[in-house]
Amino acid sequence: MLIHVVQQGDSVYSVANRYQTPIEDIVEVNQLDQPDDLVIGQALVVPVSQYTVQEGDSYYSIGQRLNIPYELLASYNELDLNEPLMIGQELILPEPDRRTITTNAYIEPFGESVSEELLQSAWARTPLLTYLGMFSYEVNEDGTLSPPPLDDIPMIAQANNTALMMVITNLRDGAFDQELGRIILTDEQVQDQLLDEIIRVANEIGYRDIHFDFEFLPPETREDYNNFLRKARERLSPQGLLISTALAPKTSDEQTGPWYEAHDYQAHGEIVDFVILMTYEWGYGGGPAMAVSPIGPVREVVEYALSEMPAEKIMLGQNTYGYDWTLPFEEGVTAPAISPNEAIQIARENNQAIEYDEEAQAPYFYYWDEEGNQHEVWFEDARSIQAKFDLIDELGLKGISYWKLGLAFPQNWALLNYNFDIDKIV
Incomplete structure (x- = not known):
């Protein structure tokens, strides 16, 4: 290859x-x-x-x-x-020394059912996945859960020996809610109800891992979150359930802001079975154009994580999307997310050559639309994902987690299969 x-x-x-x-x-x-x-x-x-x-x-x-x-x-x-x-x-050509890693991909259905496109993506990609993360079970203020549509997803996962991951979030009305996060992490009754619900649903559907993705939390709930995870482990581990968390991309324990302060890398590394680092969104839809997951900042986050927990507990988060920004950047204007295949199509339609930023290890290009507006596009390709695979191999990480299925990036899956063997736990 x-x-x-x-x-x-x-x-x-x-x-x-x-x-x-x-x-x-x-x-x-x-x-x-x-x-x-x-x-x-x-x-x-x-x-x-x-x-x-x-x-x-x-x-x-x-x-x-x-x-x-x-x-x-x-x-x-x-x-x-x-x-x-x-x-x-x-x-x-020598074959790579294929290490066995753990893989996950989140899947996010919209509406009341899973689209046929997402079901087909699940069929195609679960052979290379350890976990399939159902995004998401939204926690209500009383500790009950609002589930995502499932349709044939459990059957597809089972057919390909892929473990189901139950993703629990503090999402409300499409956004991570700080006050809801506070309620979950400080109200014992809500926690008891939530853990009861998780156990019931996990046994009913066949979930293997319970994944807490609590974001935009009040900074003062840091120890509350740690204590909740300890309580969750006491309740869930006897049920044979694994526990994992999603962590904001920090480079030190002193990093400030509501996305970072309540995420205690050291405590999560001690309490849960593994973590997923959200090592993407340096370039994001609401910000100025740049690489979504530049290799330098990604490495800095991973190296900090390694100072707080063992490599075998760390999964690297990886975007399967890019963004198409209109220039000049305007506050309040959101760039649309696009798949790697869509990015190539845009370059083709506008007769633009794709460039590659060696420092960021990411492809990009510019084009002008029919209205005369200049655009800047950053995305992922075979070179950028191989750089991430090399990083995983170099640092001995547990594996990789994709946000998300449904975005066409065929080169990723071919290279994943070439570089690694995939751990199957079911």
Whole structure:
């Protein structure tokens, strides 16, 4: 498996010919709906197990292109780095050292039923998921729960040996509610009712993990949240249920603000089975244009988390979306979220080449709409997700969690399957 960045004059035919790979394989793995119209700068995943040396190639350039250490490439093929490569020479590509990781993807139905598109996405992706996170069970002020629609989701998860994750939130009217969070974390009766409800629903549906996603909490409820998690563990663990939490992306325990202060990394690391770091939304719909999950800030959050809890409890949060911002940025104007495939389509329709920010490890481009407005688009591609996989491998993290299913990003799933084995706990 390798990543090819489309250059001027490239076609699916020329790429397939270069790597001696069937055209149909490239089209299928990248889900190319317009294979005859590639975009300059588009990153394609090419399923290949060997490479034919081209004019101008060196060990180093091939290693860079294939994301393989050039020394390993030479030693794997029993070649001397001091000997030049020959045009037409066949190199066998080493398989990655596949570590077993835990994976999760949230799924967020809207309305009274799960759309057919989401059901199809669940069927397609659950073979590569340890957990499928049902987003969300909203807590009411009395501790009862307002559930999401499920339809065939439990059956799909069971068919693919994917554990169901029950996501519990303090959402109200579509937003995380600070006062509701306070009630949940400080009222013993509400907590007892909530935990009773969780146990009942978990046993009824077959949930394996209970995932608390409490956000925008009053800063003074930090210890209340910790105590609630201890209480939840006492009640839920005897039922055979795992417990996890979603944590805001902090870089120190002193980080201020309602999104951060009530999230105690050290305590969560001690109490729950694992955490999901929400390492995205540096670039967000209501803010100025930038990469959604730039690798540098993501690494800083993970390194802080590692100072407070073991790596085997940390799952890296990963966006499957980008944003299309209209320039100049205006406060109060929200950029629409788009999938990686939609981003490529926008670049194609506007005849724009895709650029890549090496520092952020993220693709982007600009275009002008029919009304003369300039846009800036940041999204994810094969290169950016491989950078996250490399980070997970380097730091020995438990795994990765996606927000969310239903956004077309085929390269992610191909590379996930190539880089890792997936833990299945059911």
